Amino acid sequence: MIRTRITELFGIEFPIIQAGMIWVSGWRLAAASAEAGAMGLIGAGSMTPDLLREHLRKMRKACPDKPWGVNLPLFFQYAEEMARILIEEKVRIVFTSGGSPKKFTPRFKDAGMKVVHVTATPELAVKCEEAGVDAVVVEGFEAGGHNGRDELTTMVLVPQAAVAVRIPVIAAGGIYDGRGMAAALALGAEGVQVGTRLAATVESSAHENFKRAMVEASPTGTFLVLKKLVPARVIVNEWTRRVLDAEARGAAEQELLELIGEKRTKLGMFDGDLSEGELQIGQAVGAVREILPAGDVIRWIARGCEETLARLSTLT
Numbered sequence: 001m002i003r004t005r006i007t008e009l010f011g012i013e014f015p016i017i018q019a020g021m022i023w024v025s026g027w028r029l030a031a032a033s034a035e036a037g038a039m040g041l042i043g044a045g046s047m048t049p050d051l052l053r054e055h056l057r058k059m060r061k062a063c064p065d066k067p068w069g070v071n072l073p074l075f076f077q078y079a080e081e082m083a084r085i086l087i088e089e090k091v092r093i094v095f096t097s098g099g100s101p102k103k104f105t106p107r108f109k110d111a112g113m114k115v116v117h118v119t120a121t122p123e124l125a126v127k128c129e130e131a132g133v134d135a136v137v138v139e140g141f142e143a144g145g146h147n148g149r150d151e152l153t154t155m156v157l158v159p160q161a162a163v164a165v166r167i168p169v170i171a172a173g174g175i176y177d178g179r180g181m182a183a184a185l186a187l188g189a190e191g192v193q194v195g196t197r198l199a200a201t202v203e204s205s206a207h208e209n210f211k212r213a214m215v216e217a218s219p220t221g222t223f224l225v226l227k228k229l230v231p232a233r234v235i236v237n238e239w240t241r242r243v244l245d246a247e248a249r250g251a252a253e254q255e256l257l258e259l260i261g262e263k264r265t266k267l268g269m270f271d272g273d274l275s276e277g278e279l280q281i282g283q284a285v286g287a288v289r290e291i292l293p294a295g296d297v298i299r300w301i302a303r304g305c306e307e308t309l310a311r312l313s314t315l316t
């Protein structure tokens with residue numbers, strides 16, 4: 001049994017957070033993860049406010065007894081309205097990302113919520129602590145989805161963040177099995193946030209084509225694109241190659257915005273267009289070989305972590 005300040009803070013069995021992921025982590029994945037003993041997060045960043053309410057209702061029904069929360073990207077057009085909904089609907093836990101932790105933390109804390117912010121440098125982890133969050137996720141360069149510009153890897157970021165702040169640190173980026181989780185704990189993290197491995201599960205709402213692409217992806221098949229705008233790690237496909245060409249030519253922001261166009265992430269991740277859609281995923285995708293139920297993945301990570309820690313203790 002691995003106990004840390006993260007298991008205590010949330011009242012969860014394993015210090016594993018199922019990452020909030022646009023188009024991927026609706027109530028089904030969040031409920032399956034929470035039922036298995038992890039923290040389940042509904043990814044609000046691809047929903048309309050009405051759809052978020054619907055997912056909250058279904059989540060409560062599917063998972064009445066376990067702690068769970070919502071991931072809210074702060075640059076999102078509906079962030080303000082969704083922040084109000086989360087308070088109104090008495091959601092207990094929120095993970096914010098992609099903006100200043102000062103924006104909503106005081107309001108959420110006043111409403112009695114537990115707040116975690118996601119960031120990508122030790123300096124910004126300190127800012128999160130100053131803003132009053134309960135814990136911080138530090139996300140390395142390996143991670144899927146939107147990412148920091150500074151390219152700090154998880155290996156480098158986690159130990160520096162862990163000494164920079166007093167609040168618990170959750171490591172994210174490249175963690176897909178028990179060995180990775182044990183390594184993150186060794187670096188000073190008290191929990192892990194897992195995205196890519198849990199995107200490739202039965203309950204993930206990623207399109208079947210996207211899930212197949214995850215199983216077939218090579219470890220070198222992703223790239224961090226759009227560093228000038230909003231950096232995102234994606235599977236390289238026809239659309240990504242056009243973006244990379246444009247970036248190599250030094251294309252202006254406007255041209256890049258036009259290349260992104262509307263609904264690019266939905267096209268790839270939810271509608272399953274593997275050539276023209278944006279397919280956000282992390283480097284760990286190279287290790288994913290099958291689509292499994294999320295609960296099995298979570299128990300496998302937790303068990304693997306305990307086995308790794310036991311194996312390491314025999315080395316001294």
Ligand SMILES: Cc1cc2nc3c(=O)[nH]c(=O)nc-3n(C[C@H](O)[C@H](O)[C@H](O)COP(=O)(O)O)c2cc1C
Nearest residue numbers: 019021022045097143144145173174194195196282
């Ligand atoms: C498909 C996908 C969508 C994501 N969407 C979000 C999001 O909406 N909000 C967010 O804070 N992070 C998002 N992320 C990042 C994850 O929350 C998480 O930090 C990251 O996936 C961890 O690294 P890993 O992919 O190597 O496990 C996304 C990641 C993926 C793979």
